[in-house]
Amino acid sequence: MVNETTDQVHGANNDPAATTTTRVAPALPLQEHRLAVSNLDLLLPPLEVSVFLCYAQPAPTAAALKEALAKVLVPYYPLAGEVVASAHGEPELLCSGRGVDFTEAVGGSELKELRLGLVDEGVQRLVPAKKLAGVVSVQVTKFRCGGIVVGCTFDHRVCDAYSFNLFLVAWAAAARGGGGPTPPAPTFRRSLLAPRDPSPRTNSTDALIDRLFSPLSSVPPQQAPPSKATAVNRIYRISAADISALQAAAGPGRTKLESFTAHLWQLCSKSSAAAQAEQAQKLCCMGMVVDGRSRMSCSDEYNGDEAMKRYFGNVLTIPYGVISADDLRRRMTLAEVARDVHRWVREAATADHFRGLVDWVEALRPRPAAARAYLGGTGGADATACIVSSGMGFPVGRLDFGTGRPAFASYHFPWPAGAGYVMPMPSARGDGDWVVYVHAAPELVRVLEEEEHTVFRALENSYVFGY
Secondary structure (H helix, E strand, O other), rough: OOEEEEEEEEEEHEEEEEEEEEEEEEOOOOOOOOEOOOHHHHHHOEEEEEEEEOOOOOOOOOOHHHHHHHHHOOHHHHOOOOEEEOOHHHHOEOOOOOOOOEEEOOOOOOHHHHOOOOOOEEEEEEOOOOOOOOOEEEEEEEOOOOOEEEEEEEEOOOOOOOHHHHHHHHHHHHHHHOOOOOOOOEEOHHHHOOOOOOOOEEEOHHHHHHHHHHEEHHOOOOOOOOOOOEEEEEEEEEHHHHHHHHHHHHHHHHHOHHHHHHHHHHHHHHHHHHHHHHHOOOOEEEEEEEOOOOHHHHOOOOOOOHHHEEEEEOOEOOEEEEHHHHHHHHHHOOHHHHHHHHHHHHHHHOOHHHHHHHHHHHHHOOOEEEEHHOHHHHHHHEEEEEEOOOOOOOOOOHHHOOOOOEEEEEEEEOOOOOOOOEEEOOOOOOOOOOEEEEOOOOOHHHHHHOOOOOOEEEOOOHHEEEO
16 A cells, blocks of 8 residues: 655755655554543643654665564554544544555755754754654655664654654564564553542542643633744753762762753753743743553552553653742752652652542543643743653664664654753663753753753764764
8 A cells, every 4th residue: 555745845954855755554454443542641632742763874775664664563553543533522543554654855965964953953854744644654864975864753642752662663673674582562452541430549649630630621721832933942962970960969869860850940940030031930840751651560450460561552640840940049959959859750650640540531531631730830820831751761772773773863842832841861872871852942942051050062963973
């Protein structure tokens, strides 16, 4: 099944590039059916997330990538379908086998000339705009040097980054062929996240959920968020030594991610202070995306069910804290801020919270809900908001499509919300460094780059490509 079109678009550095789009269907036929999304999927608005992988020469060919994609779409069949509306107006998956739109483009430059750190300039054209009907789109851009960039865009309502990482690893394994361990098959068992009837939720369970989430109808009218054009997208690097220093300063028992989040929170407060002359917010809300798979897998209810580790979908919650900018800037040490981060992350990182959240959504349906962290939390519209989503599980070292691991890889999430979004990931160098994707207001980006004690460093091409 191939539908082919040819179009003219602009490639990297605004050079014209001819593109050809085909549709890659699963290698085996599929009985068309509908697959419900889970209650936790229903907490996600229609957002598109992208990821891109840079391969220097030798690089996998588009033909090899297509052949492997057709194979991996058999176990990952929902990705070859589309999102449609149910009878109640909620999203659900039509598993039709329509396939994945696959675009081939020719870049007008050398791969090493891409300015990867300046995402809006160097990356935006290398990831596809998701087709309205499909779940995933792929774009492969070939450069004069023989290198390529593989870009993917997917519907966040269908899966989170953890799930899409499973797919990427399976795709790479299919391209390599035999000789290595076969990645475990994904599971789409919605019963793993089925609501309980009756629900044994407690007052404390409900109090936390009500703090973190709200029916969309109860959210007060917000000022229109800044457009995508006013937000700035960057990718930085952070050295392993700086990460370790942050963790040491944050105190015993704090993870690297908690320490990093505390540092970022203090920088956010400084960006708010810098803009106070323009009546900027005086409260700072910091949220963190927490994956519930490991928490639920270890619970007595699941008895160590390995299926949760292979579950494909969204298993996320977003706890947050709100502190005044003055306290963050002037009165609190990094260790004190990290202690607060640890407190509200630990409070939500439990099987009881995730099970209660599933039940809460069930009682609310079909009314939609929203995460309060995106809206400033208890600080409301007067708070500046930023969300940290850990990409430390990004399996960059396992994304060898038969010609070697990528020289660089990152997620890309230029979402239309007003809150900032920051995602740290392991560097493809495998040396303990991080690369950090940032989507934020210009005021915060200036602080990240200019603050005396910042750990955010420019991403130089010499760092990525080794010259």
